[in-house]
Amino acid sequence: MLQIECPWCGARDQEEFQYGGEAHIVRPENPDSLTDAHWADYLFNRTNVKGVHAEQWCHAAGCRRWFNVLRDTMSYKILAAYRPGEQPPGSEE
Amino acid sequence: MTSARRLQSGGLVDRSRRIRFKFNGRDYFGHPGDTLASALLAQGVRLFGRSFKYHRRRGVVGAGAEEPNALVQVGEGAYSTPNLKATQVELYDGLTARTVNGWPSLAFDIGAINNRLSRLLPAGFYYKTFMWPKSAWMRYEHHIRHAAGLGRTPSLPDPDQYDKRHAHCDVLVVGAGPTGLIAALGAARSGARVMMVDEQSQLGGSLLSAPAVIGGQAGLDWAGEVEAELRALPEVTILSRSTVTGYYDHNFLSVNERRTDHLGPAQSDTPGSRERLWRIRAKQVVLATGAIERPLVFDGNDTPGVMLASAVSTYIHRYAVAPGRSGVVFTNNDSGYQAAIDMSNAGMEVRAVVDVRMTAGADVAKTVADMGIPVYLGYVVPSVQSGLQGLKRIEMAKLSADGRAILSHKGLVDCQVLAVSGGWSPVVHLHSQSGGRPCYRESQACFVPGTSVQDERSAGACAGSFSLAACLQEGADAGVSAAAQSGWPGGYVDIPVAVERDEAPLQPLWEVPAGALAGDRVKKFLDFQNDTTASDIRLAAREGYRSIEHVKRYTALGFGTDQGKLGNINGLAILAETLGKSPGEVGTTTFRPNYTPVTFGTVAGRALGEQLFDPVRKTAIHAWHVRRGAMFENVGQWKRPWFYPREGEEMHAAVNRECLATRSSVGVLDASTLGKIDIRGPDASRFLNLLYTNNWDNLQPGRCRYGFMLGEDGMVMDDGVTTCIASDHYLMTTTTGGAAAVMSWMERWLQTEWPELKVYLTSVTDHWSVMSVAGPNARAVIKTAGCDRNLDAEAFPFMSMQSGEVAGIPARISRISFSGESAFEISVDANQGLALWEAIMTAGRDYDITPYGTEAMHVLRAEKGYVIVGQDTDGSVTPVDLGMDWIVSKKKDFIGKRSLSRSDTDRPNRKQLVGLKTQDPSRVLPEGAQLVNTPQAERPVPMVGHVSSSYYSAHLGHSIALALVKGGLSRMGGTIYAHLMDGSVVPATICSPIFFDPENERTKS
């Protein structure tokens, strides 16, 4: 069971959390102006990385807030947890 | 009743007290400190069970968790536990145990016929019979199933309690042998919070089984001193009779603590739990899990009396039991010699040490020679002979230099015990579960832990260090450094001196060629529990299996309750030899939790039943429904009245009566379970516009609107009526089952996509009691109950809400209808719910007011063509498919809108909602019935849809159904056919899904 660092509550067991899939997928501003292919890309296509994955989690049985986590999908190590709207640590450079 | 094999002195048993027990119906006794296995061995019992497939007689092989044969069912009735290892069962007064696999009796076993038919039961037999031909399986199934049982599940509810505890520690030490003890001490002295978990009843590990001198004192005395110091430290927790069963991500480990099993069922009456599941998050882990000796693979190696050399030593030292009168040792390494020394010291006649090597370690060779025990170097035991009570004699033979052939037959040696040692397998299970990959160490012919992936390290025998001195050194280092890495740098421990023996290296011996005693049915067992033999592995290789994972599944190697603790390494080495690879190249199978079996009681803990596993939700009016004799339906976690049968009334009669009463006079439904979300904030209507397909800008306070919520894929996700209470305040209702998911959905969008919206959500489902009063006399009933609002249609139109009082209770009154009737939905504080319900029932007496349940509600709504999300939709249905384009705004964006114009959602001939009328009006189609276009057609028949809702409408006098049919909206008046399970074909006419009052005259009235 993972131990996840909620940015508001601290480290808690995975069973308090709900997984939300890949993070940083922004809903298009004007969906009507998109081609089917572009819309499908937003709707269905995910990177499915082997390695460091940015993903959304919700502290569902806690503060009920959504946040982002960087997790290695091979080792399951969690490298960072950060709030919505923030960029993943180390992504500035 | 004698204890012929019990030694006069020594051991850790208390001879002053007798414990009586029954095994297979016979009386025996043992002493405190005994296990079931040691007590039976002490009384000369050699047969403990039958093997699973061939039903061969089996005896005890090991002395602990590795035991594959001596499986017993312990205890009676509800207390009974199947498949315990006799080597781990502690005795208590009155214990009863039965062999689990001895049907019909241990001495005469019909399943043993399998042994003679063994040519018909090769590896892969079950697969082959399952796969082809099918009829073969039918033929064998009865026999196999009857013979295949391993223990019996108790059929009574478990009276015991089980619980769970969560713990955090700095250092978790697994195993309390010499390595674990010194590791725990080194770590604990730093002040770190240390937990030490050990599976046995007493700390000491290997020190319980063999004589050892540590720092000039007896090994167990040293262990006792370490234990005393640890117990005196406030941050140390020691769990005995506790097994670390799993190592999961982020250093999370599960521990099964057996708290009262050793005391017996008498403890069931005392408070507290029988077993406990610990869930431990450790900063650092020290694995000191030791090693398990490997058997040798030769013909008849499963004969009762063939035991692990270390187990023989354990029975002598720990339990003071000599497992026979005479013994022989067969080994490929020095450690086997210890069994010869121990057997001799215990008064057994040791007739030979058979060592496949040409050189033995100088120290053990000298000791054995001094005792006058003959040693045969370069020899093997290729075959054995057994009598009714197990081993009688062994064959000795010279092995060729390449190990593949028997060169010369040396002769037969009579003995009751053959102590075997094929080397040691470090217990790398937990390391492997933690994500590490064990790697093969050629020099010791064993797998040792690889690189650590999590914060763990292995020390001592589980790391391939088998000498006591090395164990103490590694344990100390591991404990001190683990504490330091967890933030406690002050650990220390002096390493006491332990005698090192001069050792000669092991010589791998994976399989012994068959000898002169072997008949034409040579059987060299790898996995005793599943009867997997060396030739099964070779057969699998011949049939093309290359991966050990596949060979495991094909041959059932390691599938037993012992999970291959003895046989897996031998099996993979034989596969490697067959394939011309090294054992390291073949690799191990995956080690999965649990290390040893865990009872369901422990897994469940207290999370049982309606209170703690799946809580039941009841409305404030529930007690009334119960008194009224309602039958209930589960909707999510809610109990909802399904229908209210009168004395002797069938379900259909009750539902018809409830429907007719509502249509003709007045009915009342407890609608409290509908999800309710209070939405506030200046951006509330903007948010609703994004959530719902229709437009919310123009909804005035006091008005209600129905809405569809779609997923971003355009499919209907939920529906409900939302009421505008003020321009910045709305109350949303959701489906009963979808409430929590909708709440989460809304929170997610607000937090992750539109954080700029000022909207605040509160779940208020339980705050309100809601009842729907429906029917032509609904208004009259509420007037009778007393209401301060003008209820007339003009003053209080359909889809509006007013606050007021009903029967003196403050209420929100809404003109909402899911029944198609003139209806008033009254919401009051949940604490007043029952009072209002009773007031309405009293006021309605003159109108024959009828409470109706969910079944009547379904019929009434289906008559109106109202869909139920999740019944008439299945996640692949858009609002357009439901014929409800009118609710989909063309002007604004909303979640899922773009998907409605995707090529697939936009295509014609999608499945669309229609009504069906069976041509025989009394015939009610089953829900889920598949629909096709022709009454008779060649198979495969193209399916064009299915029935989603179907009822008999008493009001209309015919059956009604809703169905999803390909292109259904353009097939009005057409005929479609339901092909039913009983072979009948039911024709139906496609019609509008609205069967009743399409103009909504009733709802508006």
Ligand SMILES: [Zn+2]
């Ligand atoms: Zn939180």
